[in-house]
Amino acid sequence: MPADRTSTSSHPRTTELAGLKIRLHSALRQYPDFPSPGVLFEDILPIFSDARLHQDLVRALEIQVLDCYGQDNKPDVLVGLEARGFLFGPSLALRLGAGFVPVRKQGKLPGSTETAKFVKEYGEDHFQIQRDAIKPGQKVIVVDDIIATGGSAAAAGSLVTKLGGKLHGYLFLLELDFLKGREKLDAPVYTLLSSQ
Ligand SMILES: O=P(O)(O)OC[C@H]1O[C@H](OP(=O)(O)OP(=O)(O)O)[C@H](O)[C@@H]1O
Ligand SMILES: Nc1ncnc2[nH]cnc12
Numbered sequence: 001m002p003a004d005r006t007s008t009s010s011h012p013r014t015t016e017l018a019g020l021k022i023r024l025h026s027a028l029r030q031y032p033d034f035p036s037p038g039v040l041f042e043d044i045l046p047i048f049s050d051a052r053l054h055q056d057l058v059r060a061l062e063i064q065v066l067d068c069y070g071q072d073n074k075p076d077v078l079v080g081l082e083a084r085g086f087l088f089g090p091s092l093a094l095r096l097g098a099g100f101v102p103v104r105k106q107g108k109l110p111g112s113t114e115t116a117k118f119v120k121e122y123g124e125d126h127f128q129i130q131r132d133a134i135k136p137g138q139k140v141i142v143v144d145d146i147i148a149t150g151g152s153a154a155a156a157g158s159l160v161t162k163l164g165g166k167l168h169g170y171l172f173l174l175e176l177d178f179l180k181g182r183e184k185l186d187a188p189v190y191t192l193l194s195s196q
């Protein structure tokens with residue numbers, strides 16, 4: 001009897017990821033008009049006050065990276081953005097066997113730094129990275145909680161490129177689709193959830 005090639009059964013990791021996404025999505029909270037009028041603020045913090053959801057998040061992101069890049073093409077470094085990208089970036093990096101490098105708001109990092117200005121959904125700022133944090137040719141994924149206008153992530157990507165890193169892609173927990181932030185990014189963009 002030939003194998004059934006019409007089977008729709010999926011990889012166990014795909015099924016696991018679908019369940020994780022449902023739980024994570026239901027943990028998000030929305031706050032209208034925060035931090036300024038007209039902004040619907042998506043609060044991811046309830047995920048971290050619950051140990052199971054916290055584990056779900058790191059596992060879901062790990063699956064996403066493995067599914068998108070494969071075991072043989074994993075990143076060397078994850079770059080996380082201050083502040084919310086610091087909440088899970090280091091845990092995910094450990095799972096993947098990658099390094100973790102912070103991008104911080106201006107004036108926080110010692111030594112020689114590169115700087116990039118950015119505009120985000122509700123303000124503007126400067127990001128910095130330490131010049132020796134990434135070695136030329138290293139494969140880098142930028143990770144953050146939310147992509148809104150994409151201004152923050154694009155600035156972080158430009159810092160990675162300035163240091164000679166190979167921008168492998170961007171990874172977010174949540175995408176605010178209607179702001180079309182991914183159009184500002186010139187490497188593959190992966191998001192677990194989308195909203196609005
Ligand atoms: O796509 P964008 O329009 O650039 O917006 C997304 C960014 O905005 C938020 O950071 P924010 O600096 O506001 O706060 P945080 O320090 O708590 O991360 C969010 O954590 C993303 O980093
Ligand atoms: N609507 C939003 N909610 C939470 N964080 C954000 N960062 C940028 N826009 C945001």
Ligand SMILES: [Mg+2]
Nearest residue numbers: 082083084085
């Ligand atoms: Mg942020």
